[in-house]
Amino acid sequence: MNTDFAIQVEDLVTHYGPVKILDQINLAINPGEIMIIMGGSGSGKSTLLRHLLGLHTPTSGSIKLLGKDITKVSPTEMHDLRTNMGVSFQGGALISSMTVGENIQLPLREHTKLDESTMGIMARMKLEVVNLGGFEDLMPSQLSGGMIKRAALARAIVMDPKMLFFDEPSAGLDPVAASELDDLILKLRDSMKMTIVVVTHELESAFKIADRITVLDHGKILLTGSVSEVKNSSIARVQDLLNRRSRHDQINADEYMDRLTGET
Amino acid sequence: MADVDDERIRNSVENLGRVVVAFVSEFGYYLALVYESFYWVVAGPFKRQPVRFAAAVSQMVEVGIAALPIVFVLSFAIGVMLAIQGVHTLKQFGAETQVVLGIALSVTREFGPLITGILVAGRTGSALAARVGTMQVNQEIDALRVMGINPVRYLVSPVLLAMLVMMPAITLFSDLAAMLGGAVYCNAGLGLGYVAYWDQGTAFITANDVMQGLLKSMVFAVIITLIGVSNGFSVSGGAEGVGRATTRAVVLAISYIVLADMTFTYFLNR
Numbered sequence: 236m237n238t239d240f241a242i243q244v245e246d247l248v249t250h251y252g253p254v255k256i257l258d259q260i261n262l263a264i265n266p267g268e269i270m271i272i273m274g275g276s277g278s279g280k281s282t283l284l285r286h287l288l289g290l291h292t293p294t295s296g297s298i299k300l301l302g303k304d305i306t307k308v309s310p311t312e313m314h315d316l317r318t319n320m321g322v323s324f325q326g327g328a329l330i331s332s333m334t335v336g337e338n339i340q341l342p343l344r345e346h347t348k349l350d351e352s353t354m355g356i357m358a359r360m361k362l363e364v365v366n367l368g369g370f371e372d373l374m375p376s377q378l379s380g381g382m383i384k385r386a387a388l389a390r391a392i393v394m395d396p397k398m399l400f401f402d403e404p405s406a407g408l409d410p411v412a413a414s415e416l417d418d419l420i421l422k423l424r425d426s427m428k429m430t431i432v433v434v435t436h437e438l439e440s441a442f443k444i445a446d447r448i449t450v451l452d453h454g455k456i457l458l459t460g461s462v463s464e465v466k467n468s469s470i471a472r473v474q475d476l477l478n479r480r481s482r483h484d485q486i487n488a489d490e491y492m493d494r495l496t497g498e499t
Numbered sequence: 500m501a502d503v504d505d506e507r508i509r510n511s512v513e514n515l516g517r518v519v520v521a522f523v524s525e526f527g528y529y530l531a532l533v534y535e536s537f538y539w540v541v542a543g544p545f546k547r548q549p550v551r552f553a554a555a556v557s558q559m560v561e562v563g564i565a566a567l568p569i570v571f572v573l574s575f576a577i578g579v580m581l582a583i584q585g586v587h588t589l590k591q592f593g594a595e596t597q598v599v600l601g602i603a604l605s606v607t608r609e610f611g612p613l614i615t616g617i618l619v620a621g622r623t624g625s626a627l628a629a630r631v632g633t634m635q636v637n638q639e640i641d642a643l644r645v646m647g648i649n650p651v652r653y654l655v656s657p658v659l660l661a662m663l664v665m666m667p668a669i670t671l672f673s674d675l676a677a678m679l680g681g682a683v684y685c686n687a688g689l690g691l692g693y694v695a696y697w698d699q700g701t702a703f704i705t706a707n708d709v710m711q712g713l714l715k716s717m718v719f720a721v722i723i724t725l726i727g728v729s730n731g732f733s734v735s736g737g738a739e740g741v742g743r744a745t746t747r748a749v750v751l752a753i754s755y756i757v758l759a760d761m762t763f764t765y766f767l768n769r
Contacts (some may be wrong), residue, residue, distance in 0.1 A: 288645050311546065317647030328642035331633070342646050345548070345653075390646075 240299070241266040241398060241430035242287065247296035249286060256282045258454045260296070264447075266397075269424055269431045271441045274451035275476060283451065284402055284434045288322060289313060301397060318346050321391030321429075325402040327383035329375040329390070335362070336371030339390045346394065361389040365419060381412035385419070392423065399423065401433040405440045413437070417444050438477060442466075450476065529725045532651065536659045539652035548649055554657040562623050562658070563665030567672060570618060574673040577610050578602065578680025585681075586688060595689055599699040602681040607704055611674040612712045613760055616719035619666065620752035624727040627658060628748035631731025632741040640732070650732075659724045666720035667713040674712065715763050719756050726752045 240263045247260040257279045264270045274280040285291050286298060289305045297304045300316055308316070329338045339358040343349055349357070362368050365385040375383055384404065391399060404420070405413035417440045424431055435441055441448060448465045450457040452472050458465065465473065474480070543549040585598035631654060634640050643650045678700060685691040730748040734740045 285641075288641075290641055290644060314547070314647050317645060320645060322642065322645045324638045324642055326637055328638040330639050330642070331637065332630075341648070345646070345648050387642075 239266070240264060241268070241301060242270075242432065243297075243299040244283075244287070245297045245299075247283075247286065247298065248294045249282060249291065250294050251282070256454050257286070257293075260454075260456055262449060262456065262459065264430060264432065266430050267424065267428050268446045269420065269433065269444050271445040271448045272432065272434045272451060273436060273438075273441055273448055273476065275436065277453075278451040279454040280434045280436075280451050281402065284400060284432070287432065288320070288400060289317075318342075318394055319397045321394065321396040321399045323384065323387045323391045323399070323401045323404060325406055327375070327387035329383060329387055331375050333375075334371065335367070335373050335375060335378070335386050338375065338386065339371070339393050342390065342394050357393060358389075361393050362386070364392070364423075365389045366415075381408050381416070384408065384416060388416075388419065392427070392429075395427065397430060399429045399431045401431070401435070403435055403437075404433060405435065405437045413440055414443075416440075420444050436476075525729075528729055532655065532725055532729055533659075533721065535651045536656045539649065539656045540660065543652055543656070548652050550652060550656040550660070554653075555660045558657050558661035559665050562619065562661050563669055566619060566622055566669060569622075570615060570669055570673050571676045573614055573618060574611065574676035575680035575683075577614055578606065578677035578682075579684045580680075581605060581610070581677070582681040582684035582688070586685075596691070596699075598685065598689075599681070599691075599696055600703045603678065603700040603704045604708060606677040606681070607674050607708045607712045609712070609760075609764070610677060612670045612715040612719065613756070614677075615666065615670045615673045615716060616723070616756040616760075617753055619662075619669070619719070620723045620756060621749055623658075623662070624723045624752040625745045625749045627724065627727030628731045628745045629741055631728055632734035632744045635732060635734045636737055636741060655724070655728050658728070659721070662720035662724050663717055666716040670713055670716035671709075674709070711763075711767055715760060718759055718763070722755045722759060723752050726755065 242262070242264040244260050244262040247257055248255070249257040260283060262270075272280045272283060282291075286293055287300070289298075293306060297306055299305070301319060303312060303316060305313060305316065329335070330341065333341070336355070336358050339361055340354045343354045343357060347354075359368065359371060362371055365388050367382060367385055367389065370378070370382070370386070375386070378386060401420070404416050408416065420431060420433070421444055423429055433441070433444065442462050445462050447459060447461055449459040450465060450468075450470075450473050457470055457473055458468055460468070466477065468474065539546075539548065540550050581602050582598060585601040586595050589595050589597055589601070631640070634643075634654075640650050643653055678697075682691075682693055682696045685696055686693060727748045730744040730751070734744045736743075
């Protein structure tokens with residue numbers, strides 16, 4: 236078995252209540268790779284991300300981060316792993332009662348014993364990385380959507396994590412801001428050798444930054460492959476996603492009737 | 500006909516079962532939350548996740564110091580009311596001067612902690628539910644967890660500590676303010692001097708009476724914190740959800756405070 240993967244998911248099955256969300260997910264991500272997880276709404280891509288982050292307990296299967304199975308590790312080991320993970324949430328999720336600078340210093344303050352001025356310098360350095368130099372004293376509510384996402388990214392990388400996760404990085408951003416964020420993701424991988432997982436349904440940005448793409452649909456992986464493999468895939472559902480076509484699922488008359496009458 | 504009756508009975512039994520299960524699971528959740536909050540206070544430093552003293556102090560200011568003006572006003576008014584009612588009642592027995600005993604006992608044992616509890620439930624309980632609920636909606640709680648910051652340790656433990664210190668302190672303050680309210684009325688209405696009032700009052704009440712009130716206030720502190728925080732954590736459904744959780748937190752906290760107060764009074768006075 237190859238243990239060199241940064242992230243390895245095996246036979247992951249998850250439920251939300253009685254509903255099965257993810258079904259037999261197998262995924263392996265190499266160190267320093269940018270993996271895009273793509274899929275339509277309700278495909279389970281966000282759920283997969285939340286499981287990678289250890290926010291939910293799966294029904295079965297294993298999730299290995301840096302070789303450690305997070306479904307089995309002790310709280311202390313999970314704690315250590317978390318200092319090696321950076322996450323940029325869809326809405327940024329900056330703590331709204333703290334300034335931008337305090338937000339970015341938060342992981343340092345909680346996990347290190349650095350003195351105040353060092354933490355200040357490190358926070359300002361990361362703000363420079365995301366082109367937000369001089370914004371540390373503003374409150375998150377005073378920033379625009381794109382700035383919040385970049386500030387959240389600065390917080391995610393302040394501990395120099397080995398793994399970086401993005402949830403819909405370009406959602407709600409104008410094309411220029413989205414493209415800048417893509418460049419930033421590439422720059423981070425090149426300069427800091429991070430393993431990066433991005434969940435998105437934005438095709439353009441996916442093709443721009445991806446090393447490999449995993450396409451999810453209805454909780455199952457349709458395919459995992461390079462950009463050209465995905466583009467040239469013969470799977471109908473993948474082509475639907477790529478060409479923005481409406482899905483052409485056949486309607487089952489009996490099931491449709493049951494749904495309407497509420498008998499299922 | 501019998502079938503319809505059967506079904507109705509089955510439905511009501513099923514509903515009763517659901518309510519009981521929901522109640523037991525919520526109560527269990529409260530207990531787990533209390534346990535976890537204290538766990539982090541004690542074990543946090545050994546797990547490299549200490550509860551921040553500074554956070555607890557800033558909460559103390561927020562919960563306690565900031566509440567003092569309104570506590571004073573309400574407690575003072577309660578003291579005046581007690582004096583008016585006491586004098587009115589005792590006049591029928593020609594025992595107006597005994598009013599000080601009535602005020603001192605009811606304030607320290609009952610009204611001080613109760614008025615403080617209701618007020619803090621309205622101020623801090625709602626604020627907690629709204630704050631934690633908004634953080635939940637904005638994924639800030641998730642962000643804390645993925646940063647390796649336990650939300651209970653970071654958000655709940657400091658508040659619980661602050662509440663346990665400040666509730667008795669504000670209650671004591673409330674006792675004094677209510678006694679002062681009574682004194683002002685007695686001075687104006689009965690011509691009772693302040694020194695005489697104070698001497699009479701302190702002669703009657705024992706340390707036990709005051710302690711009873713303070714003990715109650717600590718129970719209220721736990722109730723307010725838990726209900727506020729747990730309603731915040733369970734928010735789903737955006738801004739409307741936050742509003743619902745806030746309302747629920749205040750109503751539940753006040754209800755539990757009154758019920759706990761009654762239970763306490765019953766057992767402590769047997």
